[in-house]
Amino acid sequence: MASLPKISELSNSVSGPLSPLARSLSILFEHSSVLVNRLEPELAESLAPLSSYSELIDTALTALRSWSRSLQSEFISGHPRIGETQNLSNLSAIEQGDAKSGASPTPPEVLARLAHLNACYEARYPGLRYITFVNGRSRQAIAEEMEDRLDFEHSLSRDIPPVSSVRAVEVNSPEWDVELQRALGDIGLIAKSRLTSLGVE
Template identity: 60%
Template structure:
């Protein structure tokens, strides 16, 4: 299981790609280049004058900075998180979270449906990835949630509706921007849940 650097190390270390702050961000939010290239130096500058009293505070500070970014950068941040239902190339915490999506093994038809729903969602919302705070729910429940977001009837079809029939929503559209904000907020909720899994706050 991943562990976090101490708050004092995060506060006092120099800013670089391998700093205690960078490694903490990668554990809490999933590693992505924009975390270390953009968020790490922004937070490092803030921490020069702001005492860090908790990891939860660090998550809140991170979200505050991310919401100041332009839309392409926020979209890149979201894309660093694994897709719902993925089982490969997961961090240890993501693997634990994905494995916790239900006590019983997920039926293969649900896994196939999730893969198709991910493709549909990314066709509908170009540049976004479906993110949700699972919070112990099953993959089947998440599939139904995704169908609701996409306005689809419940189904276990692995290929319907056809991805080519999905009309994309422009990145300037209020619905697209609302999905982006929801995704960023849910990444923050996931990060705070990870703090609980790690026994810190």
């Protein structure tokens, strides 16, 4: 598992995609082009000496909330979809359950349902990706949470309701924005949970 640099290294390094700050942000928030090209340089330019990684997360979230909605949605898309099993970071794999010691693999029907729910969610909220703080819950529990948010009946169907029947919410509308801000909040919770997993503050 990746380890975080010493907190003192973050405010004393040269900005860049391989800097200690960029590496730390990628571990805590998941690597993405907008993180490397926008968030890291922005923070590096004004970052004061930090007392903790929790402070870094709060500083990053404050910066993210000042961005345009399109940049915010691009940022959250750096997180993997719920139920993905390929190309996950070590921390994402642990958080999603299958990498936990003694955990039973997620049944294929639950993974298929999650794939369908992700497609429905992204049809409902164009440009967004469903993000939630898993916090040890099973993928089955997350599927039910997604169904509740979409106002669907609980099911293990791969295709009900059809994605084509999902009503799209207008981008940047109040309903869309509420969901975007909820996702950003959960990304902060995920990042702070990762500190616990890594044994740092």
